[in-house]
Amino acid sequence: MCGIVGLFIKDPALEPRLGELLARMLEVMSDRGPDSAGFAVYGAGRPDFVKLSLRPPAGFDARSLMAALSVAGGEVSAVTRDSHVIVEIPAKAEAAARALIAERFPEVTVVGSGARMEIYKEVGLPKAVAERFGLPAMSGSHGIGHTRMATESAVTTNGAHPFSTGRDQCLVHNGSLSNHNDMRRRLTREGVRIETENDSEVAAGYLTWRLGKGEALNDALTAALSALDGFFTFVVGTETGFGVLRDPIACKPAVMAETDAYVAFGSEYRALAGLPGIETARVFEPEPATVYFWERAA
Amino acid sequence: MTTRVIDLATEGVRGLNAALHADKAHKHWQVLNPAGLHSIAVGIDAPTTVEIDGHVGYYCAGMNKHASVTVKGNAGVGVAENMMSGRVHVLGDASQAAGATAHGGSLIIDGNASARCGISMKGVDILVKGNIGHMSAFMAQAGTLTVLGNAGDALGDSIYEAKIFVRGTVAGLGADCIEKEMRDEHKALLFGRLKAAGLDGQVDVGEFRRYGSARKLYNFTTDNLDAY
Numbered sequence: 439m440c441g442i443v444g445l446f447i448k449d450p451a452l453e454p455r456l457g458e459l460l461a462r463m464l465e466v467m468s469d470r471g472p473d474s475a476g477f478a479v480y481g482a483g484r485p486d487f488v489k490l491s492l493r494p495p496a497g498f499d500a501r502s503l504m505a506a507l508s509v510a511g512g513e514v515s516a517v518t519r520d521s522h523v524i525v526e527i528p529a530k531a532e533a534a535a536r537a538l539i540a541e542r543f544p545e546v547t548v549v550g551s552g553a554r555m556e557i558y559k560e561v562g563l564p565k566a567v568a569e570r571f572g573l574p575a576m577s578g579s580h581g582i583g584h585t586r587m588a589t590e591s592a593v594t595t596n597g598a599h600p601f602s603t604g605r606d607q608c609l610v611h612n613g614s615l616s617n618h619n620d621m622r623r624r625l626t627r628e629g630v631r632i633e634t635e636n637d638s639e640v641a642a643g644y645l646t647w648r649l650g651k652g653e654a655l656n657d658a659l660t661a662a663l664s665a666l667d668g669f670f671t672f673v674v675g676t677e678t679g680f681g682v683l684r685d686p687i688a689c690k691p692a693v694m695a696e697t698d699a700y701v702a703f704g705s706e707y708r709a710l711a712g713l714p715g716i717e718t719a720r721v722f723e724p725e726p727a728t729v730y731f732w733e734r735a736a
Numbered sequence: 737m738t739t740r741v742i743d744l745a746t747e748g749v750r751g752l753n754a755a756l757h758a759d760k761a762h763k764h765w766q767v768l769n770p771a772g773l774h775s776i777a778v779g780i781d782a783p784t785t786v787e788i789d790g791h792v793g794y795y796c797a798g799m800n801k802h803a804s805v806t807v808k809g810n811a812g813v814g815v816a817e818n819m820m821s822g823r824v825h826v827l828g829d830a831s832q833a834a835g836a837t838a839h840g841g842s843l844i845i846d847g848n849a850s851a852r853c854g855i856s857m858k859g860v861d862i863l864v865k866g867n868i869g870h871m872s873a874f875m876a877q878a879g880t881l882t883v884l885g886n887a888g889d890a891l892g893d894s895i896y897e898a899k900i901f902v903r904g905t906v907a908g909l910g911a912d913c914i915e916k917e918m919r920d921e922h923k924a925l926l927f928g929r930l931k932a933a934g935l936d937g938q939v940d941v942g943e944f945r946r947y948g949s950a951r952k953l954y955n956f957t958t959d960n961l962d963a964y
Contacts, residue, residue: 688851688869691813691831707772707791707812721791721810723831723850726870 440612441467441564441585441705442599444673445713446680446732447578449699452714457576461568463702463709464583468564470705471585474598475567476559478608478675481578483554488529488605491549491557492539493522493595503543507535520570521595522549522558529553532605547595547633550602554578554677557608559598579734580680582673582703584610591636601639603630604646606677611638612690612705613669621666641666645674655679659729673703681731688726695719701732738762745769749776756780772812777805780822797824800841816843819860832869835862838879844933851888854881857898863933873900874910882929884939892947896954900947901926903939912953918946 443463447453457479464475483489494500500516500523507527508514516525527535532551539546550557558571564585568574584599591597600608615621618637621644625632630643630650644665648658655674659681662672671690674681682703684692695702695710697719704710707721724730740762742752752767753775760782767788770776774793777786780803788796791809801820810828819838826834829847836852838860845862851869854862859878870888873881876898886904893910899922900913909915923941930939 686870688832693812693831706793707810708774708793709772711771711791717790721828723829726851 439470439587440599441470441709442583442610442612442671442673442703443467443705443709444580444582444610444675444680444682444703446580446701446734447699448701448732448734450579452699453579454577455714456578456581457572458574459713460581460583461565461573462712463704464568464573464585465565466709466712467583467585467705471587472563473588473593474559474561474586474595475564475584476557476586476598476600476610477568477571477573477581477583478550478555478557478600478602479573479576479578479581480552480554480606480675480677481556481576483552484526486529487526488532488551488553489556490525490527490532490535490551491522491555491602492525493547493549494543495545496521498545503539503546506538506542507531519558519572521560522571524556550600550608552602552606552677555602555606555608555675557600557602559584559600560595561593561598580675582608582610582675582680589614591634596634597636599638600675601634601636601642603632603639603643604649607642607646607649607675609638609642609645609672609674611641612671613685615641615666615668615670617667637668641670641672642674649676655681655733656729656731659683659731663727663729671705678735679731679733681729682724683729684724684726686727692724693721694724694730695721739764739766741766741768743768744771744773744776749773752776753778756782756784756786770809774812777803780805783822791828800824810847811845815845816841816860819843829866830864834864835860838862840879842932848885854879854898857881861929861932863929863935867904870907871910873898873913876900880925880929882926882944884935892949894953895949897949899925901929901944902947903944906945906947909947912950913947914950916946916948918944922946 599610602608615637618640625643672683693707765786770790772793778798781801783802786805793812795814797805798817804823807826811830816824817836819841821841826845830849833852834849835843837856839858843862845864848866853868853872855874863882867885873892877896882901887906889907890910892913
């Protein structure tokens with residue numbers, strides 16, 4: 439069992455409340471996943487810059503990393519939030535920065551990267567995790583979150599969701615995949631970087647691979663229906679999109695709500711009960727084996 | 737007759753259920769702020785009426801006996817599961833496994849019910865005004881499942897008994913479930929079910945098709961290996 443949530447805001451006036459609403463949704467889903475929690479938020483970004491969500495080990499002095507990155511890539515800025523550091527660098531320097539981190543700072547995990555996406559995840563109760571990173575104060579256009587009850591790999595920060603395998607792409611998963619080892623080998627051959635033994639990261643990698651071939655989010659999700667074997671409810675984010683997919687058996691729960699102001703996803707309706715205007719929202723259960731996605735202008 | 741009002745935001749689900757079990761004086765109950773909480777109004781054993789003002793979570797009105805429970809919203813997984821008697825009415829949609837294993841009573845869903853509606857039903861009468869999802873009436877043993885809309889794939893898989901009436905399309909029948917002749921006795925039975933839901937005169941029994949058990953899987957035979 440796990441809990442997943444997502445919120446895609448349509449009315450910009452609600453964007454300052456994204457973090458507050460997402461944090462509340464995550465906290466309600468603690469019963470479904472008390473081991474660890476994580477979230478991705480699509481906030482502000484600067485043209486031609488990319489944000490690396492990094493997780494260095496405890497006690498790490500970020501100054502040496504910053505110095506090395508400025509030599510490699512020019513203008514660098516960083517914000518530390520608890521155990522994570524968000525480093526903003528010129529987008530064209532991302533590959534060089536990643537290579538530098540892998541070579542000189544192998545103890546630092548690159549959790550994700552994106553023009554607007556920031557990812558945070560930790561072991562612990564969802565409410566505590568959300569507060570450690572200051573989620574309630576974050577604003578943005580959309581975000582997804584996960585509360586984990588581990589089944590397929592250990593309770594570690596690396597095993598927590600969301601998983602990101604491509605720029606501004608992330609995925610949360612409730613369920614378990616049965617063909618993830620084979621798919622991981624196939625994707626690795628295709629050049630998709632998959633860091634962990636976790637099955638859900640393979641699903642993220644699969645979508646990254648399809649999106650990298652130029653497919654739209656809905657086409658990539660449609661392809662995932664036949665490529666991925668197992669139980670899943672996925673909620674995925676891209677820089678401008680938000681998608682939901684359930685396997686054909688649909689063992690894993692899902693409820694959605696839509697108003698003029700937002701589209702929201704919860705493993706259970708409880709997670710949505712605190713949203714503004716929920717009393718008059720269209721509340722529905724997404725159909726099995728059916729792709730749902732929303733896009734906004736970039 | 738006074739109505740006892742319980743606000744779940746202050747009294748909680750345990751408070752509500754304990755009161756429903758202990759307080760036999762009140763025959764009318766109103767439940768406020770359900771907020772998708774699980775196990776609302778379960779285990780009632782009294783001829784009371786309960787109105788729930790909003791969406792409920794899992795197992796609402798489970799194990800119900802005698803009571804009439806109305807959900808003014810959607811219901812989560814397993815609404816009216818293991819109901820013995822009484823009536824549960826969902827004004828919105830129901831999630832998976834609605835009426836699971838229910839022995840008796842009547843479950844009416846005004847909207848759609850998703851997968852596995854009436855799984856292992858043992859005598860309940862379920863009526864869904866919208867559509868039902870896949871694997872509905874899986875291993876159904878007794879009772880009726882009436883659907884005004886369409887049924888998903890693998891309807892009535894491994895069904896023992898129980899009668900299924902569908903007005904719309906059926907995406908596919910499960911193992912050992914077949915279409916059966918709609919005789920006068922079945923039309924009369926269906927009319928009774930529609931009437932109990934207040935639909936007599938609005939819906940024509942002639943528009944329905946009946947599905948039930950081929951009774952080929954009751955006993956193990958090697959001839960049936962492919963079906964197991």
